[in-house]
Amino acid sequence: MKNSVANARPLPQISLKDVGGLGDEMKEEILQTLTTLKEPERAIKLGIKPPKGILLYGPPGTGKTLLAQAIAHELNASFFTASGSAFNEMFIGVGASRVRSLFKTARKQSPAVIFIDEVDALAAKRKAHGGEEAEKTLTELLVQLDGGHSNDGILFIAATNRKDLLDEAFLRPGRIDFSFHVPLPDTKGRREIIAIHAKGKSFASDVLPQLDELAESTSGFSGAELQSLFETASRRAVRNGQDMIKKQDLDYALDRTILGSTSRSLKDL
Numbered sequence: 001m002k003n004s005v006a007n008a009r010p011l012p013q014i015s016l017k018d019v020g021g022l023g024d025e026m027k028e029e030i031l032q033t034l035t036t037l038k039e040p041e042r043a044i045k046l047g048i049k050p051p052k053g054i055l056l057y058g059p060p061g062t063g064k065t066l067l068a069q070a071i072a073h074e075l076n077a078s079f080f081t082a083s084g085s086a087f088n089e090m091f092i093g094v095g096a097s098r099v100r101s102l103f104k105t106a107r108k109q110s111p112a113v114i115f116i117d118e119v120d121a122l123a124a125k126r127k128a129h130g131g132e133e134a135e136k137t138l139t140e141l142l143v144q145l146d147g148g149h150s151n152d153g154i155l156f157i158a159a160t161n162r163k164d165l166l167d168e169a170f171l172r173p174g175r176i177d178f179s180f181h182v183p184l185p186d187t188k189g190r191r192e193i194i195a196i197h198a199k200g201k202s203f204a205s206d207v208l209p210q211l212d213e214l215a216e217s218t219s220g221f222s223g224a225e226l227q228s229l230f231e232t233a234s235r236r237a238v239r240n241g242q243d244m245i246k247k248q249d250l251d252y253a254l255d256r257t258i259l260g261s262t263s264r265s266l267k268d269l
């Protein structure tokens, strides 16, 4: 039976510069947190405990995974990633043993970031989630979070779209020390994300001045949707044998993306 749910990935080549729309306040808080993790002894002398766990919460596609990768990169840490649902097992003790083995492997390769996406599948309120096995798995996660020291080189990052579902015991300081809300980007944020995804691509000269306009007309778009918009435009340009992205390609991609999100929200009705 397979016990490991995550493998160490090569250090993500994603830096904080690759994450757009975080806002000045959040960027500042993240930088401060990173400093305490990079210099734990100094932080502890000044009475600050480096965090053991961080929660990133917000709508899908807003860059939570990207941000976790950037944090690992800034810390020069190995990156272990798994989905919360990978711990759900009906067989006795398997979920808990997967949690144990993940932390054990990461500790051997510290400094390390353990990133659990969709953590609500693993750390839902005890009353709400699926029975005794799920409860044991969550208890093991709490044990592992409690077992580490704040300067043992392991940073736990969890992400969710549903913070409201999480167990209070999991969210306690000492386990999760900071919760960062990663919202849908505002116009300025979308402009930053557009700049990130436009970088390195060739555009017809009439397109570049329109990128500000694009930020205005994409209200409600997530970073992932903006990324997909540029990908769709690039694909169309390649298909048409062009060596640059034209306005028509972006217009086409915008229609496709809007259509995609409308049919998604209609399905939700």
Ligand code: ATP
Residues within 6 Å of the ligand: 018, 019, 020, 021, 022, 058, 059, 060, 061, 062, 063, 064, 065, 066, 067, 117, 159, 160, 161, 193, 196, 222, 223, 224, 225, 227
């Ligand atoms: P989910 O909640 O669905 O897991 P997420 O919040 O973790 O989503 P990511 O997986 O980080 O979102 O985003 C997917 C892709 O969308 C990224 O790899 C990146 O290309 C793009 N993207 C999303 N948000 C941003 C952002 N803030 N800045 C730049 N690119 C972004």
